[in-house]
Amino acid sequence: MIDIRISNCNKSYGSLRVLKDINLEIERGEFIVLLGPSGCGKSTLLHIVAGLDRLSSGEIEIGGRDVTDVEPKDRDIAMVFQSYALYPTMSVRSNMEFGLRMRGKPLSEIRPLVEEKARMLHIDHLLDRRPSQLSGGQRQRVAIGRALVRDPKVFLFDEPLSNLDAKLRASMRTEIKKLHLTLGTTAIYVTHDQLEAMTLATRMVVMKAGEIQQVGKPEEVYHRPVNLFVADFLGNPGMNFMKGHLRIDGGHVVADVGAATIPLDGYAFATPPADGQAVVVGLRPESVQPATGGEAFVLTLKPTLTEHTGSDNLVVLAMGGEEIVGKFPTETLPKLGEPVTVSFDLGRLSVFDAETERRI
């Protein structure tokens, strides 16, 4: 069942087009993550779904109802802000009660609801404090609690974890995931953090310059990016790109990337390849591994730099005039300048047309 439908949505500020013909359908219970660099329009899109921004043209439907011209309070949504946006002069309890009181619910019904959600988020001992007396993580819990109490049809998250330190961010991320698994409420979550996007999303939407680049399951977007932008934006360190040409030799397609000739027999082309077509071959660092023998495709390359990250070793390898990065297990640390044999996982290749930058 479709819970949110965004149709032909456009937003302009003067001559600046912030959103260009956005179309998106969200099923009930999905956790959609909008991901993209700053200024890609992801926050604007979220604010439009919330009703805090008006669209220039297009339609928004929530729960089968056209809400394009409906006030935020009547859209049955709740939002969590990056800045928490807790009412500073009210106690945590009043903050959580506020939305329901505005809706005229009697206090006798609100009280138990607030206490229940507060227990759920482990903030029940903080109910009588002011926001200024709380730590960042506690404030974000209160902000989430304030949204939960309302029991809305849709949760909207606007970069809720960006102000937290790395460790707290990871634990809050897990909690948000657990909450979604428990409640099953439809959610839209805006972030520029790809780790959050990968771990939280049931489907993610990658945006750039006001346009949707790709919509799909995180692993699908990660392993089968539709264009060079998505391929480059996801992953840390980023995908290795090798420029070259396609060659078709008696039914066999190979990519000639200068320092190597990569067989593409197993590659599922989306569009028929042409002989001599200029391409960019992409391979993620974790698909570049030290060879153990028996792999289909191996190369001998010279390491020029190694970095320990703790969980693995990043090895920069000279390949022709370019460099590629391999993510090796910690026990494998090649010596600089001594050639190593590495294998490419050909099943993980992505091939893009050099001109259109689209996946082929």
Add this chain to the structure above:
Amino acid sequence: MPASTQVTPQATRSGWLTPRRRKAILTRGVLYLLLVIIALFFAGPLYILLSTSFKTMPEIQSGGLMTLPHEPTVQPWVTAWGEACIGITCGGLKGYFGNSMVMTIPAVLISVMIGAINGYALAKWPFPGARFVFAALVAGNFVPFQVVLAPVAVTLRTLGLFGSVEGLILIHVIYGIPITTMLFRNFFLSVPNDLIKAARIDGAGFFWIFFRIVLPLSPSVIVVALILQFTGIWNDFLFAVSFSNPSSAPMTVALNNLVNSNFGVKEYNVHMAATVIAAAPTLILYILLGRYFLRGMTAGAVKG
């Protein structure tokens, strides 16, 4: 312990009479001297005002402006408050003090309230033309009041409010709105927009957000606006002298009439007491609210 008797290099450097230390003391000294001179400059007239108001007329006539009263008396205060002749009535200032209160309190409250709502709308609910409205209001701050005397007189006469306290209230409210609006608008710009958005999603409307969320964040700017408006309206002479009649005249006009009276001996002690009475409300307001200063009210609303 031998170790404790050693003089470490740090101790020498932070010692009492190093050149750097001496220079710091000198700078401090000059600073305090200047502050004392400035304080005397402002406190001097107040001292003369207060000491003269407790002297008897013979003592004033015998000279000695700076001396303390030999035989302190409160008679000048009693006279100024209840007996001094202003114009043709001899009831002292008390009636005019009342006029001033009846005029100032509503004018201050209304102009601060309207300014707060204006400022909130301009800062947080941008509408087409908001910038122009704000620019026009700011320009309103620069209109010299002498320029508007004649048009205001005609307007008040047309409304039937000429010479009344209500007329003065109306004029003070209108000419107070530009400055209060500007004050509040500039303050409200610093209130995070996310708070307004969160409240809108929670279901609060324009006025709910104003009263429940924005105003509780703003005690400091409210106090500034109150003090500014109270002082300005209480001390106003131009509008008061132009648009009041003897029964509605505020303190400033009465004080002027008392001091500039041409009959009999000039009773300086009474004049001084009357002046202090006229200045008292603004002084008291400063003493009560001037220290009222709240910082960090938005702490906790945003990243901290």
